[in-house]
Amino acid sequence: MEPAPGPQEKYQLITRNLQEVLGEDKLMAILKERELKIYWGTATTGKPHVAYFVPMSKIADFLKAGCEVTILFADLHAYLDNMKAPWELLELRTRYYEHVIKAMLESIGVPLEKLTFVRGTDYQLSKEYTLDVYRLSSVVTQHDAKKAGAEVVKQVEHPLLSGLLYPGLQALDEEYLKVDAQFGGVDQRKIFTFAEKYLPSLGYAKRIHLMNPMVPGLTGSKMSSSEEDSKIDLLDRKEDVKKKLKKAFCEPGNVENNGVLSFIKHVLFPLKSEFVVLREEKWGGNKTYTAYEALEKDFAEQVVHPGDLKNSVEVALNKLLDPIREKFNCPELKKLSSAAYPTPSKAKPGEKGTKNSEPEDVIPSRLDIRVGKVISVEKHPDADSLYVEKIDVGEAEPRTVVSGLVHFVPKEQLQDRLVVLLCNLKPQKMRGVESQGMVLCASSVGEPRQVEPLDPPAGCCAGERVYVEGYEGGEPDEELKPKKKVFEKLQADFQISEDCVAQWKQRNFLTKLGTVSCKSLKGGSIS
Numbered sequence: 001m002e003p004a005p006g007p008q009e010k011y012q013l014i015t016r017n018l019q020e021v022l023g024e025d026k027l028m029a030i031l032k033e034r035e036l037k038i039y040w041g042t043a044t045t046g047k048p049h050v051a052y053f054v055p056m057s058k059i060a061d062f063l064k065a066g067c068e069v070t071i072l073f074a075d076l077h078a079y080l081d082n083m084k085a086p087w088e089l090l091e092l093r094t095r096y097y098e099h100v101i102k103a104m105l106e107s108i109g110v111p112l113e114k115l116t117f118v119r120g121t122d123y124q125l126s127k128e129y130t131l132d133v134y135r136l137s138s139v140v141t142q143h144d145a146k147k148a149g150a151e152v153v154k155q156v157e158h159p160l161l162s163g164l165l166y167p168g169l170q171a172l173d174e175e176y177l178k179v180d181a182q183f184g185g186v187d188q189r190k191i192f193t194f195a196e197k198y199l200p201s202l203g204y205a206k207r208i209h210l211m212n213p214m215v216p217g218l219t220g221s222k223m224s225s226s227e228e229d230s231k232i233d234l235l236d237r238k239e240d241v242k243k244k245l246k247k248a249f250c251e252p253g254n255v256e257n258n259g260v261l262s263f264i265k266h267v268l269f270p271l272k273s274e275f276v277v278l279r280e281e282k283w284g285g286n287k288t289y290t291a292y293e294a295l296e297k298d299f300a301e302q303v304v305h306p307g308d309l310k311n312s313v314e315v316a317l318n319k320l321l322d323p324i325r326e327k328f329n330c331p332e333l334k335k336l337s338s339a340a341y342p343t344p345s346k347a348k349p350g351e352k353g354t355k356n357s358e359p360e361d362v363i364p365s366r367l368d369i370r371v372g373k374v375i376s377v378e379k380h381p382d383a384d385s386l387y388v389e390k391i392d393v394g395e396a397e398p399r400t401v402v403s404g405l406v407h408f409v410p411k412e413q414l415q416d417r418l419v420v421l422l423c424n425l426k427p428q429k430m431r432g433v434e435s436q437g438m439v440l441c442a443s444s445v446g447e448p449r450q451v452e453p454l455d456p457p458a459g460c461c462a463g464e465r466v467y468v469e470g471y472e473g474g475e476p477d478e479e480l481k482p483k484k485k486v487f488e489k490l491q492a493d494f495q496i497s498e499d500c501v502a503q504w505k506q507r508n509f510l511t512k513l514g515t516v517s518c519k520s521l522k523g524g525s526i527s
Contacts, residue, residue, distance in 0.1 A: 009065075014065050018210055019213040021210055021211070022192060023209060036180050040183045040184065041077070041173060042101070050231065050320075053108070056101075057271055059105070060270070063114050063115075073094050073098060074170075078094075080162040092336065092339050095340070096337060107320050136202060167190075167194050180207060183210040192209035216257045232245075235337070241314055241317060241318060245310045246396060247394070248395075250396075252302050275316070279305070279308040279311075364467065365468070366474070367422060369422055370420075370466060371463065372391040372420070373392045375391065376390040380433060381433075387403050387411070388433055393421055395463070399423070399437050403438075420440045420466055425479075442518035442525070443521065444521050450524075452521055458513070467510055468510070470507055494526035494527075495525060496518055496526065500517045
């Protein structure tokens with residue numbers, strides 16, 4: 001039997017891979033006296049995805065360090081956050097979370113008997129808790145409540161009062177769960193500092209706060225339940241995992257905002273203490289890494305190819321997902337899953353159903369628009385007005401794209417520039433060369449015709465998703481069917497504003513770094 005870790009070893013286990021710790025001295029003082037009591041809460045909103053393995057991996061660390069760990073299924077929080085979980089679905093979604101989180105923990109070898117599981121509504125509707133909510137509301141300013149929830153609570157034009165209550169409830173949870181520390185993502189920091197400021201005003205102790213970094217999703221931005229392209233669902237089939245990883249942003253040599261590398265660092269390495277890159281013998285054969293830093297160094301120096309990295313993550317990830325898929329393959333949990341997350345195409349009670357499950361709403365989120373980097377530009381061998389470009393959109397291989405820009409944009413102005421690419425048009429041959437996308441450009445209204453490729457914000461990476469303001473969620477169509485004319489219908493409302501910003505119905509085209517624009521064609525069209 002291994003000897004129990006000492007206070008310093010426990011501290012190292014608890015804090016490894018964290019971005020920030022508030023209350024380090026208090027943490028060490030408690031570890032010298034007794035085991036740490038800690039909780040992690042999750043609001044039961046969208047379906048948990050593979051990024052949830054990041055906190056699960058840390059929970060495994062906490063247990064190795066001897067901590068007493070409570071997992072809170074924050075059902076009331078899910079309702080308060082702009083009704084992300086409708087009241088009628090709250091119980092179903094909480095049950096789904098309980099089953100799937102426990103399945104995740106089991107898949108990484110965490111013994112469930114060492115954990116305490118609690119629902120928010122088990123104690124948050126009590127007389128004592130409710131009175132404390134009122135007491136807290138008498139000392140908290142509207143400004144502080146809004147600021148605390150800015151990174152977590154959904155921000156809308158006309159916010160509900162419930163969103164202002166959210167941070168206060170999360171602060172009170174620390175007292176009512178009788179813990180020393182709360183663990184969460186660094187996006188919770190403002191709520192954590194809010195708790196440190198206001199709990200003492202009610203006579204309660206200030207707690208320790210442990211923060212994980214935010215792990216990039218597959219598109220290079222935060223992995224999100226509402227952004228289908230950015231995440232892999234825990235119940236995705238193996239072919240879906242392959243497809244999503246193939247599209248994942250993983251630019252050769254780029255270790256910044258790389259969701260594939262981040263998943264290895266924060267999930268696979270802590271669980272196994274090693275990672276095996278699988279590759280054919282002609283490329284050097286398999287290589288085992290026992291330190292993440294060595295893998296990151298080799299990737300940065302392009303010793304490890306993105307395709308090999310993705311294939312290796314696919315194998316490792318499916319090993320984690322297989323027991324979860326197996327557990328949810330029973331009729332009872334299949335029924336729970338479909339009831340907790342009904343598909344939008346299902347008819348409401350009393351309405352007639354529809355045979356066609358394909359989404360018919362013509363909305364911008366159906367377009368797979370990404371930032372691309374032009375790797376090479378050549379004249380089309382059989383057409384004087386066409387370029388043939390190789391464009392990196394964060395996939396294993398660059399896409400071949402044919403563009404009619406010869407008479408408008410000099411070759412040297414395209415080479416190595418960032419562009420905006422529509423990626424889910426049906427590939428079609430243009431004078432014998434198959435084009436796998438469309439470079440979106442601004443066009444002048446009058447004559448002589450002028451054309452300028454749209455410009456993503458400076459600092460964007462190839463593969464980042466471009467979306468229309470207000471339509472961040474939703475999964476793009478796998479491929480736009482030409483007969484449906486989805487792009488053509490949406491394109492009719494594309495325009496360039498007087499500030500040279502690309503828009504759809506006066507809503508800006510955006511990436512996580514800002515607006516998409518053109519150089520000078522105010523009031524122009526987009527094609």
